[in-house]
Amino acid sequence: MGSGNAIRGSRVGAGPMGEAERGEAAPRVRVPFWCANMHETRPSFASDAAVPEFWDCPRCGLPAGQDQNNPPAPPRNEPYKTHLAYVKERRSDKDGAAILAEALERLRTSPRTIY
Ligand SMILES: [Zn+2]
Numbered sequence: 759m760g761s762g763n764a765i766r767g768s769r770v771g772a773g774p775m776g777e778a779e780r781g782e783a784a785p786r787v788r789v790p791f792w793c794a795n796m797h798e799t800r801p802s803f804a805s806d807a808a809v810p811e812f813w814d815c816p817r818c819g820l821p822a823g824q825d826q827n828n829p830p831a832p833p834r835n836e837p838y839k840t841h842l843a844y845v846k847e848r849r850s851d852k853d854g855a856a857i858l859a860e861a862l863e864r865l866r867t868s869p870r871t872i873y
Contacts, residue, residue: 791815791822794829 786802793799793815799822803809812821812830821830 789813789824790826791824792826792829793818793820793822794832795820796826796829797822798826 784804784806787805787809788800788802789809790798790800791813795815795818797815797817797820799813799816801813809824812823814820815822820832823830
């Protein structure tokens with residue numbers, strides 16, 4: 759990537775920016791990205807380079823996107839989800855046991871119990 763810029767810079771005499779890019783690499787643009795934690799990072803890219811859709815947030819490592827209002831979801835989503843599902847499962851088991859105990863209690867104490 760860098761060598762491409764160097765070659766381009768050495769042979770371009772007068773670009774649209776005139777003296778600013780004389781003998782230098784292509785002009786760079788700063789593109790803001792936001793991660794799910796609302797960290798803003800503004801990496802710079804060569805103006806003619808393809809800007810990636812996502813950028814790793816230097817602060818928390820989450821992927822950052824160019825849409826501030828809709829940052830990409832954290833990749834840890836999967837294991838987190840699995841953990842959550844695991845917790846949920848355990849909790850529902852507990853709830854199920856509690857509900858069962860409650861139902862048995864009701865059966866025992868209810869005068870209309872039919873065994
Ligand atoms: Zn971040």
